Amino acid sequence: MTTSPAWVAVVSAHYIVYSLPAWAVVAWRCARLRFSRREIAVLAIFLGALAMEAAQLAAEGFEFGKRGATWGLPRYFGVFAPLLWLWTAHLLAVLWGRFKGVRGVAVRIAVLAALGWILAMQNILPLEKYYNGGARKDAVGAARRAARVIRWDYAGPARQERTIPAHSEYITTRRPVVFGDFAAAAWFVRGQSEGALQGYGMCPYECDYLFFRVGTGYGGVAAPDTSNFDFVCKIPGGLGAEWRLFRRKGVPHK
Amino acid sequence: MKVEQDESGAVGTRFLQERVAVALPWIVTAIAAIAATVFAAAFPLFATDTAARYAPMAEAFAAGNWAEAFHPRFCVGLSVLSGIVCFATGLDGYAACSAVSTLAWALGAPCLFAIASSVFDRRTAWFAFILYLICPQTVLWGLKGFRESFKLLGFLLMALALLRHASHPRQSIFAACAGVALLLLFKCDAILPGAVFSFAYAVLDRFRRRTWILAAVAFAALQPACALVWKWTGVWLPAPHYVAIFGLS
Numbered sequence: 472m473t474t475s476p477a478w479v480a481v482v483s484a485h486y487i488v489y490s491l492p493a494w495a496v497v498a499w500r501c502a503r504l505r506f507s508r509r510e511i512a513v514l515a516i517f518l519g520a521l522a523m524e525a526a527q528l529a530a531e532g533f534e535f536g537k538r539g540a541t542w543g544l545p546r547y548f549g550v551f552a553p554l555l556w557l558w559t560a561h562l563l564a565v566l567w568g569r570f571k572g573v574r575g576v577a578v579r580i581a582v583l584a585a586l587g588w589i590l591a592m593q594n595i596l597p598l599e600k601y602y603n604g605g606a607r608k609d610a611v612g613a614a615r616r617a618a619r620v621i622r623w624d625y626a627g628p629a630r631q632e633r634t635i636p637a638h639s640e641y642i643t644t645r646r647p648v649v650f651g652d653f654a655a656a657a658w659f660v661r662g663q664s665e666g667a668l669q670g671y672g673m674c675p676y677e678c679d680y681l682f683f684r685v686g687t688g689y690g691g692v693a694a695p696d697t698s699n700f701d702f703v704c705k706i707p708g709g710l711g712a713e714w715r716l717f718r719r720k721g722v723p724h725k
Numbered sequence: 726m727k728v729e730q731d732e733s734g735a736v737g738t739r740f741l742q743e744r745v746a747v748a749l750p751w752i753v754t755a756i757a758a759i760a761a762t763v764f765a766a767a768f769p770l771f772a773t774d775t776a777a778r779y780a781p782m783a784e785a786f787a788a789g790n791w792a793e794a795f796h797p798r799f800c801v802g803l804s805v806l807s808g809i810v811c812f813a814t815g816l817d818g819y820a821a822c823s824a825v826s827t828l829a830w831a832l833g834a835p836c837l838f839a840i841a842s843s844v845f846d847r848r849t850a851w852f853a854f855i856l857y858l859i860c861p862q863t864v865l866w867g868l869k870g871f872r873e874s875f876k877l878l879g880f881l882l883m884a885l886a887l888l889r890h891a892s893h894p895r896q897s898i899f900a901a902c903a904g905v906a907l908l909l910l911f912k913c914d915a916i917l918p919g920a921v922f923s924f925a926y927a928v929l930d931r932f933r934r935r936t937w938i939l940a941a942v943a944f945a946a947l948q949p950a951c952a953l954v955w956k957w958t959g960v961w962l963p964a965p966h967y968v969a970i971f972g973l974s
Contacts, residue, residue: 486862509844509888516884516922523918530970546866547914550877553837553857554884560853561845568848586855594861598868601770611771641778641796643785655776658819661784664777 477535477544481521484549488589489556496558517554524548604710610653610684612709617682617716618659620704621647625660626723627679647722651682652714681717684708746847750838750854757858758831762824765868766816769823775870780818783807787818797953797965802910803872822870829874829907830867834858836881836900843888876915879907883922890929898935901926902942909946913964916950919943 482490497514500506524547525535563582570578601607630644642663649657649664657664662679681700700717708714718724769775778799786794786808794804803822810821837857841850857863866873882904886897901923908919923943927936950963958968 486860489856489860507844512888513840513844513884516887519921520880520918523921524914527914527917527966531966545862546871546873549862550873550880553833553853553860553863553877553881554840556856556860557837557841557844557849557853560841560856561849563852563856564846564849567852586859589856589861590859594859594864597861602768607771614771641782641799643781643793645781654773655771658771658776658780661781664773 477533480544481525481535481548484545484547485552485555486549488593489559490552492562493555493558496562500558513554513557517551520551521548524551609708609710609712610656613684613706613712613714614653614656614659614682616706617649617656617680617714620706620716621649621660621662621680624703624718624724625679626725647679648677649680649682650678651680652684653682656682677719679719679722681719682706683715685713685715750835750850753854754831754835757834758828761827761831761864761867765823765827765870766820768868769819769870770865770868771819772869772871775819775822779803779807779822779870779872783811783818783821787811787821795953797950797957798913799872800909800911800913801949801953802875802907807870819870823868826870826872826874827864827867829878830863831858833863833874833878833881836878836885840881840885840888843885843892872911875907875911879904879911879915880918882907883919883926887922887925887929890926894935897926898938901935901939905939905943906946909943909950909963913950913966916947916963 485493497506500510528547529535563585566578567582569575625647628646631646632644645661645663647660647662649660649662654664680703681697697717700719703716703718706714706716778796782794782796782799782804785791786804794808795801803825806825807818807821810816810825811818814821816824834854834857838850838854841853863874863877866877882900884904886901886904889897889900905919905923908915908922920943923939926939930936947963951961954963954965954968955961958965960968962968962971
């Protein structure tokens with residue numbers, strides 16, 4: 472979990488590979504007094520949107536000066552970034568058209584290489600890793616296997632009586648409630664994920680199944696208390712890590 | 726006679742080139758949108774928010790379980806869109822969320838192209854278009870089925886409407902209406918920017934006819950969220966965090 476100051480997350484939310492050249496171009500154009508009225512309008516829309524987002528978070532009690540969990544900030548602030556990237560695009564366009572002859576060809580090759588590098592190394596390769604390697608694939612594989620076990624094992628109701636939940640979080644009436652290192656695990660069972668609610672301390676339902684990886688925790692739940700749970704089975708993850716499934720004592724099962 | 730044929734041929738070719746130049750960003754967008762949406766539906770990236778909230782909400786909408794299909798914190802837009810996709814195609818809730826979110830992401834590309842064209846030039850617009858499509862950050866929101874893609878699309882449409890207000894008034898009102906609807910229907914934290922940008926549009930329009938069209942669309946788009954908040958909290962406000970901010974809970 473990121474614990475850097477919030478402003479770092481806000482800056483990095485604009486995708487630093489694009490935003491750094493963009494700010495440089497903005498500064499350069501301002502210094503040369505080449506900033507057009509339309510550019511001023513775009514910058515005003517961008518900064519205005521950022522300010523409104525920050526003001527809303529501050530009104531809800533978020534402290535930007537403090538170090539703390541900033542995992543949600545890139546999604547809040549990154550949305551406005553494409554307007555900033557216009558100046559990165561302008562830089563590339565100027566480089567593309569400015570030089571003639573051999574130098575021009577070299578610059579164009581360099582621009583294409585930069586775009587190719589972004590596409591390959593920043594986009595396709597991480598996506599490929601996301602799908603075919605790393606902790607996420609291990610967790611998804613384990614969650615799929617655990618879902619089969621839970622569907623076979625669980626003999627309780629598929630739904631439970633509806634209680635009107637707190638307005639700040641979404642809660643379904645689906646059962647079983649699954650909690651563990653991989654918070655999306657409940658989805659594969661079509662049950663209720665307690666993971667999203669645990670942080671708020673507001674889940675009104677008791678967890679039916681605990682599902683976590685042995686050793687270091689996947690999502691920050693390294694050593695859950697299993698004293699009130701029965702061990703069900705070990706489950707291999709998608710990349711071979713060992714996961715364990717526990718059932719709460721008293722949950723109807725086969 | 727020969728000269729006339731040549732001239733008409735040249736004019737015809739130029740006309741065709743201009744048409745192709747105008748259509749090309751849309752053709753590329755259509756290809757990217759179809760490819761990315763199919764990819765997202767087939768291979769969604771599992772994220773907690775979508776797995777725990779949006780996907781169950783989409784399936785609840787498709788099943789007609791209205792009590793679980795909507796929640797005031799998450800507005801109504803994604804539940805309705807992904808629920809319709811879920812119902813119409815038989816996709817599961819997660820795949821439906823990823824597909825519609827990725828589609829929204831792809832539609833942002835021609836908006837950015839249009840913005841860049843009006844601020845700089847066509848070459849810059851093409852580079853902005855390419856940078857947007859290859860950016861890993863924005864496409865991930867789509868693949869994960871997040872609502873940020875809709876907020877991004879709404880924001881770009883509003884920016885386009887503000888920038889083209891004077892030069893393309895008819896296009897700008899359509900962009901403004903679509904943009905404000907997206908901002909108000911999909912994310913609670915986009916309601917304030919949606920309202921402020923709508924007001925900015927009204928000032929540019931000097932509160933004439935188009936302002937009232939935009940105001941009517943914004944008012945209509947706010948009502949579902951207000952109704953949900955009212956059902957949960959008893960206060961007619963568009964987002965639950967406003968209830969806390971105004972000390973009404």
